[in-house]
Amino acid sequence: MTRYKVAVHITPRRGILDPQGKTVADALHTLGFGGVRDVHVGRHIIVELDASDRAAAERSTREMCEKLLANPVIEDFEIASVDGTSGGAA
Amino acid sequence: MKFGIVTFPGSNCDYDAYHAVIDQLGEEAVYLWHKEHDLKHCDVIVLPGGFSYGDHLRAGAIARFSPVMQDVIAFAKRGGPVIAICNGFQIACEAGLLPGALLRNASLKFVCELVQLRVESSETLFTNRYERGAVLRIPIAHGDGRYTADDDTLDKLEGEGQVVFRYVGGPGDADEWWSPNGAMRAIAGIVNDAGNVLGMMPHPERAVDALLGSADGLGIFESVLARVAA
Secondary structure (H helix, E strand, C coil): CCCEEEEEEECCCCCCCCCCHHHHHHHHHHHHCCCCCCCCCCCEEEEEECCCHHHHHHHHHHHHHHHHHHCCCEEEEEEEEEEEECCCCC | EEEEEEECCCCCCCCHHHHHHHHHHHHHHHECCCCCCCCCCCCEEEEECCHHHHHHHCCCCCCCHHHHHHHHHHHHHCCCCCECCHHHHHHHHHCCCCCCECCCCCCCEEEEEEEEEECCCCCCCCCCCCCCCCCEEEEEEEECEEEEHHHHHHHHHHCCEEEEEEECCCCCCCCCCCCCCHHHHHHEEEEEECCCEEECCCHHHHHCCCHHCCCCCHHHHHHHHHHHHH
């Protein structure tokens, strides 16, 4: 088993009103970032887990997203990165 | 008739529901602890309001997997009546007992006020003691009450008479829809396809005594009593 650190991005599904994103975009405009077209505020989750290999770590995290970490009615998720570390459990 | 009121860590309307059933409806009620796998032969289950598991991740997302919920889901699938209020509504959506989801209020602010709800269907298990079109005064208190679903789901809910309550009486025309939380089509409450699960953001259990401002919510409990006891 190797210990992996898997990062997941969860964002509001496009087309669903995202008042937080809009508020942040408005604030950025106020600060002079005129080029900002859109902002989406979501969650960044880091899961540390032991798995036999990289693919298994990713597969397992994907299943976690489908079951709990994201709500498919309103959110999209993507696995942003999978990092193996040497501190794996025996 | 016996009501089972589920208590999760963070539930805070369980006692209000208990009071509504015991003192105002005059029926039996018991609490069901979230770690139990026993619905104690209840006839109706109430998923009360609150902030189960601190609303961590998403409101209702963790509670949905608690032990008692597996029994509540099985009970609902057998046709057992479930009244899911506020956080209970969020849990029921997360559990797939009801379509859609409840998102952060469009204002990004917690709203706590007495609102007006129009009864959109008086045919349901939970609204048969109301007249269709009646306007009820019932409080809301939530930060994540923006009902959201895709257009097909919304059209179906409307077409099948599953939209039970809608917010009305906003700052403009009294009859106009108005969402205090940005809910799509001003939806405040719905029932599932089979009609045995009611989800609503407003708190009928807090509107069961005229002395405290309104008794308009009692009709929901009376409706289910009339139908289930019959």
